[in-house]
Amino acid sequence: MSLLAKAPPAQLARLWAAFGEVPAYSYLRAPEAGGVMVQGRAGATGAPFNLGEMTVTRCSLKLETGEIGHAYVQGRDKDHATRAAQIDAMMQGAQAAALRAAVLDPLQEDLQARRARRGAKAAATRVEFFTMVRGED
Amino acid sequence: MYVAVKGGERAIDNAHAWLAEERRGDPAVPELSVAQIREQMALAVNRVMTEGSLYDPDLAALAIKQARGDLIEAIFLIRAYRTTLPRFGSSAPVKTAEMACERRISATFKDAPGGQVLGPTFDYTHRLLDFKLAAEGGTPAAPEGEARREATPHITGFLNREGLIQTEDESDETPPDLTREPMELPAARALRLQALTRGDEGFVLGLAYSTQRGYARNHAFVGELRIGSVAVEMEIPELGFAIEIGEITVTECESVNQFKGSKTEPPQFTRGYGLVFGQTERKAISMALVDRALRWKELGEDDQGAPAQDEEFVLMHCDNIQATGFLEHIKLPHYVDFQSELELVRKLRRAAGAEEVKEAAE
Known part of the structure; x- marks a missing residue:
């Protein structure tokens, strides 16, 4: 669920479309956009305070095969929330392994690659200090 | 009429x-x-x-x-x-110690574990207009190095080990929320931090600058400035456990300030804190300085009468939407108000004129 929450909607849509046959569903809670108040801590470790909100879309549904799925995803994309809830439900059924290989693993790899790329660029901006030899000795 | x-x-x-x-x-x-x-x-x-x-x-x-x-x-x-969004809940406090840092610098320790990572910064540019940008063209790819895998520790943690810096004691108190209840003064630090983080960048910058120039001087160093992404976790009622519901980029600044000690506190370094959404470092540093200035009471310092120490002045004027709302409303029609003022001035002038005539006659 955490992975789906952070996945770029366009990418999930692409992988999902390529996955093929999926069970029908009915909504238990139709996709709804809202806000979540994000907290920080004073001095990074102290008492919590309210930093500001972020947009989140949530959704709950039931597959015709009986499994229930929930989603809380970042942003306001209702289709994205529905797909995430479908996947959450299907991960409890027979298609779990196939879904993991076709959708979740690529999302995970992509997330890691994006992170690694930014980490690598940050690493290139790391200062390598050297001390000049002074003429006193 | x-x-x-x-x-x-x-x-x-x-x-x-x-x-x-x-x-x-x-x-x-x-x-x-x-x-x-x-x-x-x-x-x-x-x-x-x-x-x-x-x-x-x-x-x-x-x-x-x-x-x-x-x-x-x-x-x-x-x-x-x-204001139109239903509130689904509150996240757990973000863990900035686990941030995937894209920029992380310290002005106090050269050899900080984790290093000085400049990131995509304007610092050290010459501030000369780059006319190449006026012509469209490709951008060369940024060089890459060996990415750091482990988390980057906070600088203040090192000072803390020697007991040289005031500690921030963890708590799980529910913080007050000024978007839900009107702000009440005196405000707890949690409320002040919320007001400052959404406060106007120019106003908070000006106040921070005033503390550097000597109004409530508390000599700040940027102990650490870090920018990067952090996961946002929230307890999901349907599940009964917490999941990550997203990832946000934040800028965090911890200032380290000289403190000679007071009646209640030993000589040590004290802290100011800034945390804002996105890469917004001028604001984060400003917030840390103003946060520190507002803490004079809890640290037992003297009230120097400086604007940045005045909680009412800072918190009631830092919100640019409140400010602009009240300021800009005066350009809307005030015909009736003005008419009554006009009547009043005319009446006063008539009275003054009558007085003069009387004096001249005497």
């Missing part, structure tokens, strides 16, 4: 139609897309998210487009939209 004000409707409609046309500018110039603003005006987007108090880069970019680049107007649009 009461004057009914009516009849502006057509003028208002036409003014808004012209506004839409002016917003678009010369139709011969290609129109900006929201995605272009989000990607290429990212620091404006970050400011709108921070002061609009809503993390959503697409919405912030749309607001900037709608506001013709007027960032306070864009912040106003985001604040208005924010």
Whole structure:
């Protein structure tokens, strides 16, 4: 669920479309956009305070095969929330392994690659200090 | 006399139609897309998210487009939209110690574990206009190094080990929320931090600068400044456990300040804290300095009468939407109010004139 929450909607849509046959569903809670108040801590470790909100879309549904799925995803994309809830439900059924290989693993790899790329660029901006030899000795 | 004000409707409609046309500018110039603003005006987007108090880069970019680049107007649009969102809940406090840092510098320790990582910064540029940007063209790829895998420890943790810096004691108290209850003074630090993080960048910067120039001087160092992404975790009622519901970029500044000690506190370093959405480091540093200045009471310092120490002054004036709302309303029709003022001045002048005539006669 955490992975789906952070996945770029366009990418999930692409992988999902390529996955093929999926069970029908009915909504238990139709996709709804809202806000979540994000907290920080004073001095990074102290008492919590309210930093500001972020947009989140949530959704709950039931597959015709009986499994229930929930989603809380970042942003306001209702289709994205529905797909995430479908996947959450299907991960409890027979298609779990196939879904993991076709959708979740690529999302995970992509997330890691994006992170690694930014980490690598940050690493290139790391200062390598050297001390000049002074003429006193 | 009461004057009914009516009849502006057509003028208002036409003014808004012209506004839409002016917003678009010369139709011969290609129109900006929201995605272009989000990607290429990212620091404006970050400011709108921070002061609009809503993390959503697409919405912030749309607001900037709608506001013709007027960032306070864009912040106003985001604040208005924010009020329409149902609140799903509160996240767990973000763990900035686990941040995937893209920038991390310390002005106090050269050899900080984790290193000095400059990131995509304007620092050390010559501030000369780059005319190459006026011509469109490709951008060379940024060089890459060996990415760091482990988390980067906070600098203040090292000072803490020697007991040289005031500690921040962890608690799980529910913080007050000024978007839900009106602000009450004196405000707890949690409320002050919320007000400062969404406060106007220019106002908070000016106050921070005043502390550096000597108004409530507390000599700040940037102990650490870090920018990067952190996961946002929330307890999901349907599940009964917490999951990550997203990832946000934040800027965090911890200032380390000289402190000679007071009646209640030993000589040690004290701290100020800034945390804001996106890459918004001028604001984060300013927030840390003003946070520190406002802590004079709890640290047993003297009230020097400086503006940055005055909680009422800072907190009641740092919100640019409140400020602009009250300021700009005075340009709206005040015909009736003004008419009564006019009557009053005329009456006073008549009275003064009568007085003069009487004096001349005597």
